[in-house]
Amino acid sequence: MREYPVEIKDLFEPEGVAIIGASRIPGKVGYKLLENVVTSGYQGGIYPVNRKGGELLGLKVHTSIRSIGSRVDLALISIPAEHVLEAVRECGEIGVKFLIIITSGFAEVGNIEGERKILEEARKFGMRVLGPNIFGIYSSKVDINATFGPATIKKGNISIITQSGALGIAMIGKTATENLGLSSMISVGNKSDINESDLLDYLSDDDDTKVILIYVEGVKEGVRLMSSLKAASRKKHVIVLKSGRSKKGAMAAASHTGSLAGEDLVFDDIMKQCGVLRAVSIEEAFNWCRFLSESTMPGGENVVIITNGGGIGVLATDACETYNVNLYDNYNMLDSTFKDVIPSFGSAKNPIDLTGQATDTDYIRSLRKALETDEIHGVIALYCETAMFDIEKTVELMSTVYGEFKNRKPIIFSAFGGEMIKDAIGRLTTMNVSVFDDVYNSVSCLGALYRKYRYMNRKEHPKIKPNIDMVRIREIVRSALDDGRRFLLAPEAQELLKASGIKGARSITVKNIQSALTAARDIGYPVVLKVVSKDIIHKSDAGGVALDLINDDEVMDGYQAVMRNCKTYMKNAEIEGVEVCKMIPKDTETIIGGRKDKTFGPIVMFGLGGIYVEVMKDITFRAYPIDRLEVMDMVKGIRTYPILLGVRGEEMKDIEKIMDTIIKVGMLIDQIDEISDIEINPLMVYPQGEGAIAVDARILLNDDRRGDQK
C-alpha cells in the first residue's frame, strides 16, 4: 500500500488508464469512454477491461483488472453499481491512484451506504475517488478526453468544474461551438471524496489555466472551499455559476438572523469575499470565460466607448452604470485626443461618437488613438452596421489592432446588424476577439474584469483578534447551560457584551415595582422596562417592553402593563423579573449578527436596523476570520450605506465602532463553541467618535458544549 497520499496532479496527468466496463456496443457509455480516450490523442497506456476479452478499437481487452500488468494511475469505472465495490478493491490491489466512478445509483438516489463503502475501500489503498455519478474528466495536459461526452474538445486555458453531469456534457458541446478552449473539464457529481477544493488547489498552479468556471448546486466543506477559492482567485479568474438563487434554495435557519436572508445571500457575499465572480446565467458565465481567458488586466479605471452609432453608445453608457464600469470623464483630455478623428457633428464626450458618417478608416484610427493613449485604461468598441464600412477590411483591421494591444489593455467589441455582422462576429470569435451583438453582454464582461481588478488591488490586512474576556464569557454561557437554557437572559447577554468590550445600556434587573422605582431613579430617567423570562424570547411581541418612561408614575404603570401583557401572551410564562434600562437616545439603528453557518462556519451579518431590514433584505454577510478591509466591504456593501455617511445634513456615523463590533461578534461566534447565534438589534450608532450602544442582544446556545452546528 502507498505510504504517501497521491498527488491530484496525477489525476490530470495520469500514466496508464484502465476503462473498466469498456463495451463494444456503440451508444453505450463504456464504448464512448474508450473511444474518446483513444481518439483524444492520449499517449499513455490504455487498458480496456471487460470479462468478455477480445479486442476493441485496436486494443487488447483485459478480462480482469488484475491481468493488466502495467502501471495504471487512473481507472474509469463504468459497470453496474453492485459490481463497483469489487472493482475498487481490484484497482487498489494493482496500485491505481485515482478512481473515476462514472456509475450512478449511489448517494444521489439515497444509496449512501453503498457510496460510503466504496470510499472506505478506496481509502484502504490510499486511492482518491472522483464521483460517483459523473461523466469523467478531460485534461489538456496529456490530451485525454476521459468522458462519455462529445469527442471534440478545443484546447485552451479555461477549466470547468461541474456538479451537474447533464449540464457539463452540454457545456462541452457548447464550448466547441463557441470556440472556447479548455484546459480541463471535471465532473464532480456526488463529491464523495474529491471536491472543488482539491481541484482548485491544483488548477491555481496550473500554467495552462487562466479561467476556472465552477457550476455548483450545493457546497460541501464550505470552510475549505473558501480557502481554496481565495487562493485560486489571486492567481486565476474564478467564475461561479450557482443555481438555487431563488427562495426554494434558501436556508431554513432557526435563528432570526438567518431568517432575514436565504442561504444564497450568504453564498453570494462569501463569493465576493473570496474574489470570485458570480455569474447569473450560463450565457453570462460563458461570455465572461471568453473575455477573461483572453484579456489582460487594466492599469486603471478610465474606460472609453468608441462608437459609430449614437443609440448603441447611449445603451452602452447605461450598461456601464449597470455593471459598474467607470467612463472616463476628463473631457478636455478626451477632446484633445479625439478632436482630429471626430466629425464636426460627432461627440468627443464619452461615448466617443463618430456618427454613422464615419468610415472604417475613421473608426480604426479612433480605436488606435484610444489604445495608444496612456490615460485610457480600457476600451469598449461598438459598431452599428452601416454602408460606410468595408466589413471584410474592418474585421481584418479590428483583429490586427486587437492583437497589437490585447496585452496592454482590455478591449471589448460589440457589433450589431444583419448577416454581414453575424459573419463578422463569427470570424472575430474564431480569432479569439471578444465580440457580442448586444452591448450589455459586452459591458458585462468588462464589468467582471473590473470587479476582479478592484479585488486584486486591495491590500491584504492582518486578521484582527480583539481583546475579549473569554474566561468571563465562558462562565456566563456555562451558567445558562447549567440552568437548562439554550439562550441567555437579557442581563446575561448584557454582561457578555460587556465582557466583550461592547457597550450596552446600563440596566438593573428587579423583581417588584418598588425595586423598579429605585433602579429607575438610580439609572436616571427616562428608562425602559423589559421583561426577563426564559419563556419569552420576542419581548416586544409579548408586550413585554415599556419605552420612554419619564417619571415614577410611568414606571409604576409600565411595570404593571408589562406583567399583565406577558401573562396574557403566555399564561404560564415564568417571569424572572423586569430589566430597568437607561432609555437610549435614538440615532441610527443597525443590526449586527453572527452564527455558526452549517456550510461556511462562523459568519457575521450587518445591516441597518428597524423594519426596513426585514423588508428590504439589505444585509451583508462575511465569513470569519475577517480583516478590516473585508469588514469595510461588508459595511459599504449595504445599499443604505450612504445613511451611515450622513444624509440630510446629519453627521457621519461611528463606522469604526460598527466595524469593531462586527469583528467582536465574529470572534465570539468563532471562539466560543457553545454560542450558535448572536444578534445585536439594535446597535444604536452615534456620530463619529461618539460610539454605539447595544440596546438589545439575543444570544442562542448550542445543545451540547462541543460546537454542534445546527
Place this chain on the structure above:
Amino acid sequence: MREYPVEIKDLFEPEGVAIIGASRIPGKVGYKLLENVVTSGYQGGIYPVNRKGGELLGLKVHTSIRSIGSRVDLALISIPAEHVLEAVRECGEIGVKFLIIITSGFAEVGNIEGERKILEEARKFGMRVLGPNIFGIYSSKVDINATFGPATIKKGNISIITQSGALGIAMIGKTATENLGLSSMISVGNKSDINESDLLDYLSDDDDTKVILIYVEGVKEGVRLMSSLKAASRKKHVIVLKSGRSKKGAMAAASHTGSLAGEDLVFDDIMKQCGVLRAVSIEEAFNWCRFLSESTMPGGENVVIITNGGGIGVLATDACETYNVNLYDNYNMLDSTFKDVIPSFGSAKNPIDLTGQATDTDYIRSLRKALETDEIHGVIALYCETAMFDIEKTVELMSTVYGEFKNRKPIIFSAFGGEMIKDAIGRLTTMNVSVFDDVYNSVSCLGALYRKYRYMNRKEHPKIKPNIDMVRIREIVRSALDDGRRFLLAPEAQELLKASGIKGARSITVKNIQSALTAARDIGYPVVLKVVSKDIIHKSDAGGVALDLINDDEVMDGYQAVMRNCKTYMKNAEIEGVEVCKMIPKDTETIIGGRKDKTFGPIVMFGLGGIYVEVMKDITFRAYPIDRLEVMDMVKGIRTYPILLGVRGEEMKDIEKIMDTIIKVGMLIDQIDEISDIEINPLMVYPQGEGAIAVDARILLNDDRRGDQK
C-alpha cells in the same frame, strides 16, 4: 389645397411614390432608396426625380417634381438640406400627402429654424412630415421598402418605430438574420411633425401588426404619447427600449420631489401605467418580439417546467423568480399528471425533471401531457443535449407539438448544448418556434407575456375627481403670488391642505414668545415650533424646528433657539413668525408629491418617508388622471410596501387614506395652473381606519398664472 387632414393610413399605403434626389451612383442614398422601392415589389407608381433626367433602373427620371403628372401620395426627399424647402413647396403644389425627409442637417445639428420653415411650408399644403434625418419607412401593406437600409425585409407582424437611424438600419439587418418578420419599420428621427403617437394610433388598428417595438431616446408630447400607448397596448403588445436609464439621462428637476428620482424612473413607471413592456437591452427586446409575435395569451398563472436536466431546471426556477413567472405548485395534481412519464429517480415536483435518462419519446409525451392538462396554463420546455435524443426527430416533434398547441397556451423552449443544438435552434427558429439557448432568455419572454396578461386582466376603474374647495385654494395661491412669492408659507400650505380635505396638524402662527406659550397651551402639549419665513425653505437645515416640547419652559427655550439658529443660518432672513403645531404621534412616515412634469404633465409620486427614501430611491410615479387601481399599483409598487401591510406584529396602515391623498395631490397639480410642485413630507400614516396627518408640506408656485411648466 386639401380641406381635410390627410390620414396616416396613406403613409403606410401610398398610391404613387416620388423619389426626389434619385441618384444613378450605387452607394448613394438616392440610389439605394430607389433601388429598394423598385425591388421590394411595390405595385404603385414610382417616380424618380433628378434634374439630370434620363432613365434609372428601368424607370423614367423626371427632371422636376411638377413634371410627374400622376398621383403622388408620398415623396421621399433625399437632396441637400438647402434645397429641401423648395422641394417641399413643389410637393405641396402637386398634392403630395406625406413627405419623408431623409436629409439630415436640421434640428439635430442645431438648424431648428430650417426645420421649422419646412414644417410651416408643409402645413400650408396640409402635408404631413416624417423626419427629417431618417432612413425612411417600410410597410408590408403595399410591399414598399422606402428605406436606404438593407433590401431584404421579411414580412411578418412586428412593427418597429425607431428614433435612431443607425440603430434602425442595423435592426432591419438583424430582423432578417433572426427570422423576425416585419409589418412595418418607421424611422422618426427629429419628429418635426409625425411622432410615435401618430404611428401608434394607426398601428393599434392594423390587423397585420401584433407587436410594436419602439426605440426611443427622448419623448415629445408625453401626454399624447401616454394616451396612444394606453390605447395601443390594449390591442397589441407594445415594447419600449429607451436608452438613457443611467444618471446622465436624469432630469435636473428644481423641486425636491424631482431630485429624488431621475426622469428615467418616471418614464419607467409611466410605461407600466400604459401597459407597455420595457426592455433593458436590444437582445431582450428582440427576444420578446419573437415570442410575443407568435404566442397566445395564457388562461391563468400556472406554469410548468419540463426538463431533461436537473441543473438547467433549477436555473429556470431561479429565472422564474427573477421574471415573476408563477410555477404551479399543486404537487398532487402534478404527480398524478406526470407519474406515468417520469422515471423513478426523476421528479414530478415543478420543474418536472425527466432526468438525463429520458428519451425523446418520454420528453414529447411529458410535453404533451403538460399542454393537454387544463390546469396548466403555460409551459417552459428545457432541453439539455444528451445522447438519448434523436435530435432530428425531436425538432420535428417539438415543432409539431408547438404548432398543435400554440393557439391554446404559451410555450417557450430552451435548448443548451453543442453544434447539434445550435442547428436545432436554427431550424426551430425558422419554423417560428421561440427557443433560446439560455434559460434566462426564455423565461424573460414568458415573464413579459405574464406582465401583459396581468395588465390586461385589470378592470378599468373610473377616474376619481375628489371634492376639493377650489375657490379657497385659488385664493390662497393668488395671495401668495400677490405677495411676490413662488411658494406657500407653512400656514398657507396647511390651509390649502385643509381646503383639499387633507388632514394636517393643528397649528397657530405667532410672532413672540408670549403668544407662543398661549398657543401651545391652547393646542395642548407636546408641541413643535417651526420658523415661518419666505427666506428659509429648508427649515430643519436652518435649525428652524424645535420638536417635542413638553412644557412652557421648553417652548420658551425652543422659541429662542429657533430665532437664534435662523439668524445664524441667514443673517438677513425675514422671519414672519413661528408656527406652533401639535406634536404628531409617530407612526409610518410616507411622502406624497406631485409636479407638473415637463414631459408627462401632471404626475404624482409616492414613497415611504425618512432618510431611506433618498438613499433607496424607493418611490413610484404615475401620471394624473389616475384611477383607484393605478393608485393601488403605485402604492404596491414600492419595495417597502410590506411595511404598510404591517410587519413585526404591527397593524396594517391606512392605505385607503394614502390613496385618497395621492389622488387629491394629483388633482391639485392638474387643476391649479399656478401650483408647480407639492410635497407632503411626512404624511404620517396610522393604522387602518385611523387616517393620516400631513405633518409638513412644501408647495411651489409657477412664475405666472398660466401654467408655465418649468
